Amino acid sequence: MRITLHRDRCIGAGQCVMTAPTVFTQDDEALVAFVEGGEHGADDPRVHEVPQACPVQAVVVHDD
Template sequence: MRISVDRDGCIGSGQCALTAPELFGQDDMGIVHVLPSGADGTDDPLVHEAQRACPVQAITVAED
């Protein structure tokens, strides 16, 4: 699965990083970024949990 994030849409709630801390991090402003472990794709099922947890649908997951 390929992860992409909408940094402009992210409101920094942190739900993704709480749900899947191996995949998502936040900068000093709380804005999301995909961590190296998820940057080249992932098979971690938590990515779906994080996607569902995001209150503004800023996370997109594309199936390989």
Template sequence: MELEHVTIHVDRDRCVGAGMCALTAPSVFTQDDDGLSEVLPGRQDGGGDPLVREAARACPVQAISVVVDSN
């Protein structure tokens, strides 16, 4: 079974601060002082949180990208 490496990125130019990602996967996402979403330090790989993809889908402006590399 191949291990899946995931990289998460929040496009802060696109983010509107709805906070759906932080509500869905609070162990990976937070909101900064301006209300914009960001990935918590050290969590750019999602930390194995199964809700990361759901958080990306919940973003109303599709500001979150989850890139999967199975190498």
């Protein structure tokens, strides 16, 4: 699994963090960022719910 973050689209709504807090966090500007090591999904199955949860399609999950 790979996850792409389009931080230029992020509006800081926080649904990604609420859905998969082991993978996503928000930086000082409230923009989405990875928890350390989270770019591979951290074995959290809820990662697959995040693209639907994000209101601006800022998170893309690629299944390799």
